[in-house]
Amino acid sequence: MLSTRRWDAIVAIVSIVVAMALLTAFRPEGAVRLTVGLASIVLLAVGYVAIGRAAVHPPRASWRFPVFLAVAALAVGVGTGAAPFLAILQTLAYPLAWVVGDSRRRGIGGSIVIAASVFAGAWLGNGGDAAAAVSGLATAVFSLAFSIAIGLWIAYIAEYGQERARLLAELQAAQTQVEALSRDRGAAQERERLARDIHDTLAQTLAGLVIFAERAGRQSRGGQTDAAAATISTVEQVARDALGEARALVARTAAVPSEPVFESAVQRLVERFRAHGPAQISLDAGAVAGRLDRETQVVVLRCLQEALSNAAKHAGAVRVSVRVEADTGGPVTLTVADDGRGFDPAAPAAGFGLDGMRERVALAGGALEVSSRPGRGTTVRVVLPGAAAPVAHDAAGGAA
Known part of the structure; x- marks a missing residue:
């Protein structure tokens, strides 16, 4: 109008x-x-x-x-x-x-x-007179018909414009609501990610600090001075690792080891669990034929950390086998198998570990398989999308 x-x-x-x-x-x-x-x-x-x-x-x-x-x-x-x-x-x-x-x-x-x-x-x-009446009537009738036709057409256009304005206002309101819901969802996802990172890094490291501190106390009270000193040295190293992990979380970066070669990062993580627990851990990371992107490294390392932690804390495993495979342009596979007490995968999970691992892998577009039976050990298999370009690397592997 x-x-x-x-x-x-x-x-x-x-x-x-x-x-x-x-x-x-x-x-x-x-x-x-x-x-x-x-x-x-x-x-x-x-x-x-x-x-x-x-x-x-x-x-x-x-x-x-x-x-x-x-x-x-x-x-x-x-x-x-x-x-x-x-x-x-x-x-x-x-x-x-x-x-x-x-x-x-x-x-x-x-x-x-x-x-x-x-x-x-x-x-x-x-x-x-009659002639004037006919002339006036013709003028009035034609102008009236034209006026009504044009008026109805303009009224329809005006109503159509008002309806479109109403629909546009509703659409804008809906978009505003969707944006608000998206922000809320993003905040929830960020909280979940932070919870996973804290569980995978700080929580496990601090739990290890408690165990080593208790061990050092027992050794000190039993007169095992050298053993207590070695344990205190381990506590110091683990505390330094916890500090680095905390700084990484504050900086909103994953607590990924700093080695440029992925195999070295895996080996470092395995060595830590070897030093912290009684289980014998064998590692085969020589099948990595390409350099992985940082996000894939984060997922693989965090899943490996969670699987080894579960084997040490819950399964009571004596032997653990770790294998990492990554073909150029193909999938990345992590397999962790232990001979522990096992569990029923269909039973409700009491902790956050497996659920957090499953969600992390799903967000990366991968798949998580858990095979276990009570008394028969557990095998965790993670499959992620393909690796990047091939690079020369040094095979890292060993057996405890």
């Missing part, structure tokens, strides 16, 4: 142009008719400014439409009667009736009133 200022410009321009045409090319005979014609133009313009202008946009007072319609019909009818040329004022009166009326019913009713005023003005202004 046009703004009020544009309607002001339209009314002003049409009024001035019609007045100038009446004074020049379509001047009626007699000063009275000319004066009445000019007065009708002024009446329509003043009626718009004083009454109709405030009803162009809502809120609209209910009295404005009938009063403006009466003024417009009077101006058009009297003007047409004074000078047939002023029937052109209906081109301004019709759209204003639709705009001020603001409904199909009022627009059609207002158009009928304007058409009746045009007919009355044309009939009475031209002698009131």
Whole structure:
């Protein structure tokens, strides 16, 4: 819908142009008719400014439409009667009736009133005979039909625009809600990731510190000075590792060992568990034929750490076998098998370890398989998407 200022410009321009045409090319005979014609133009313009202008946009007072319609019909009818040329004022009166009326019913009713005023003005202004009646009726009927057709079409376009605006507002509100939910989901995922990182790094390292501290205390009380000193040295090293892991978490980076060769990182992690527990751990990492990206290294190392921790703390394993395979462009596979007490994988898990491992692997697009039976040991197999380009590397492996 046009703004009020544009309607002001339209009314002003049409009024001035019609007045100038009446004074020049379509001047009626007699000063009275000319004066009445000019007065009708002024009446329509003043009626718009004083009454109709405030009803162009809502809120609209209910009295404005009938009063403006009466003024417009009077101006058009009297003007047409004074000078047939002023029937052109209906081109301004019709759209204003639709705009001020603001409904199909009022627009059609207002158009009928304007058409009746045009007919009355044309009939009475031209002698009131049958010929004048036929001429006036033809003008009124054709202009009325055209006005109603155009009015209904414009009303449909306006309603369509309003409906689209409503749907757009609803869409924007829905998008805002989706963004809020996405932010909440992202925050929840970040909390879950942080919980996994703390469980995989700090929690396990601190648990190890408690075990070594207890061992050092027992050794000291038993007079095993050298053994206690060695254990205290291990506590110091583990504490340094915990500090590094904490700094990595603060910096929002995974606690990945710093060696540039992936096999060395795996070997370092295995050596730590060898030193911390009684289990014999064999490692085969010589089948890594490509350099892995950092995200894949993080997943493999964290899964290896969790599997070795479970074998040491829960399974009571004596022997653990670790194998890492990564073909160029192919999948990366981690297999950790132990001879511990085993468990039922279908039973509800009491801890966070396996669930956290499974979720971490799923986020990386991989798969986690856990095979175990009570008294028959456990095998954990992790398969991740392919490795990167091939690089020369040193095979790292060993057996305890």
